[in-house]
Amino acid sequence: xxxxxDMDAFYASVEIRDRPELTGRPVVVGGSSEHRGVxxxxxxxxxxxxxxxxMPTATAKKLCPELVLLPVDMPKxxxxxxxxxxxxxxxxxxxxxxxLDEAFLDVTASERLFGPAQHIASEIRQVIRTxxxxxxxxxxxxxxxxxxxxxxxxxxxxxxxxxxxxEQPFLDPLPIKYIWGxxxxxxxxxxxxxxxxxxxxxCRPKEYFSAEFGVQGIKxxxxxxxxxRRPVEPERHSKSVSHELTFATDISATESLLGILLGLxxxxxxxxxxxxxxxxxxxxxxxxxSFQTRTRSCRLAATDSTATIWQAAKALLLAAREADPxxxxxxxxxxxxxxxxxxxxxxxxxxxxxxxxSRKIDALTDRINDRFGKGTLRRGMSSSS
Ligand SMILES: [Mg+2]
Numbered sequence: 001x002x003x004x005x006d007m008d009a010f011y012a013s014v015e016i017r018d019r020p021e022l023t024g025r026p027v028v029v030g031g032s033s034e035h036r037g038v039x040x041x042x043x044x045x046x047x048x049x050x051x052x053x054x055m056p057t058a059t060a061k062k063l064c065p066e067l068v069l070l071p072v073d074m075p076k077x078x079x080x081x082x083x084x085x086x087x088x089x090x091x092x093x094x095x096x097x098x099x100l101d102e103a104f105l106d107v108t109a110s111e112r113l114f115g116p117a118q119h120i121a122s123e124i125r126q127v128i129r130t131x132x133x134x135x136x137x138x139x140x141x142x143x144x145x146x147x148x149x150x151x152x153x154x155x156x157x158x159x160x161x162x163x164x165x166x167e168q169p170f171l172d173p174l175p176i177k178y179i180w181g182x183x184x185x186x187x188x189x190x191x192x193x194x195x196x197x198x199x200x201x202x203c204r205p206k207e208y209f210s211a212e213f214g215v216q217g218i219k220x221x222x223x224x225x226x227x228x229r230r231p232v233e234p235e236r237h238s239k240s241v242s243h244e245l246t247f248a249t250d251i252s253a254t255e256s257l258l259g260i261l262l263g264l265x266x267x268x269x270x271x272x273x274x275x276x277x278x279x280x281x282x283x284x285x286x287x288x289x290s291f292q293t294r295t296r297s298c299r300l301a302a303t304d305s306t307a308t309i310w311q312a313a314k315a316l317l318l319a320a321r322e323a324d325p326x327x328x329x330x331x332x333x334x335x336x337x338x339x340x341x342x343x344x345x346x347x348x349x350x351x352x353x354x355x356x357x358s359r360k361i362d363a364l365t366d367r368i369n370d371r372f373g374k375g376t377l378r379r380g381m382s383s384s385s
Pocket of ligand 1: 006
């Protein structure tokens with residue numbers, strides 16, 4: 001059985017937990033309206049005014065004049081996310097994170113030890129509430145597709161269990177927007193064909209959808225029939241580790257972009273070392289104002305060193321800026337071609353001595369940041385450039 005856990009209004013809930021005087025008030029976390037900022041997360045009290053994430057902060061303030069706006073504190077959310085992850089690990093190692101506040105858990109092998117999946121789900125919710133002071137919505141079902149819908153339907157602070165064999169009565173009455181991969185345009189086309197609910201899809205033959213919509217139609221038909229064979233893919237099996245950041249406003253100054261990139265390089269190095277991974281393909285991703293996304297990659301000797309990642313990332317970004325200095329709205333940095341440290345151990349002896357020093361710095365930085373919170377110790381840009 002699979003559990004989908006999704007924290008409720010995550011960033012906003014963390015901030016309210018840390019400032020109890022804000023409980024029940026309309027709170028958003030995001031960029032300021034003076035700087036064309038957008039809402040990153042809205043508390044449920046704020047949502048009642050029609051405020052939602054990705055909305056310009058200025059619009060949100062118009063909808064709700066007494067709105068409390070707080071700045072985004074990413075290191076804090078990363079830390080809480082790790083604490084949540086640690087709760088999951090008590091029950092299963094089969095965890096597939098989808099975001100900082102969202103993950104799939106395969107608890108099939110844990111049921112003998114911890115009881116039925118729905119008990120594990122409610123225990124996880126309980127532990128997150130009592131130990132972290134936050135609420136999560138959880139959905140439990142026989143596959144990912146249904147588990148995710150179950151967590152969504154009962155939000156916030158929800159706990160919904162779809163027993164094996166009950167999948168179809170659960171899915172049938174739902175509108176087709178719950179089918180993964182259907183955009184607004186496709187949904188409109190389904191409507192013109194007289195299809196509004198998941199049952200409407202299920203009651204027509206598979207061939208009808210393959211003829212009308214091709215591969216995507218077959219996928220939709222399978223989901224409507226409760227068929228979803230995608231396994232939960234734990235991060236240790238994942239092919240890449242990456243971090244990205246969408247800006248509140250488009251940024252064109254290369255200096256500012258380098259500052260953001262350094263932060264991404266530090267997060268990436270930290271994640272790799274934490275997971276005992278080394279990577280040999282560094283990928284830079286950037287998106288411009290017209291939503292065109294580009295990537296640049298380079299090969300490295302397998303590494304988890306922040307200094308090495310930073311040097312290579314900087315070279316990629318500078319080359320990209322030289323070719324096209326257009327303002328950017330997103331910057332991402334990832335590592336693929338991963339190997340476990342033990343596999344990479346053989347290469348270690350071949351590493352030049354100079355890298356010894358930077359490994360010591362990484363280890364020290366990690367120790368201090370683990371102890372006092374991420375971002376306590378950061379490299380100065382000049383000293384490592
Ligand atoms: Mg969430």
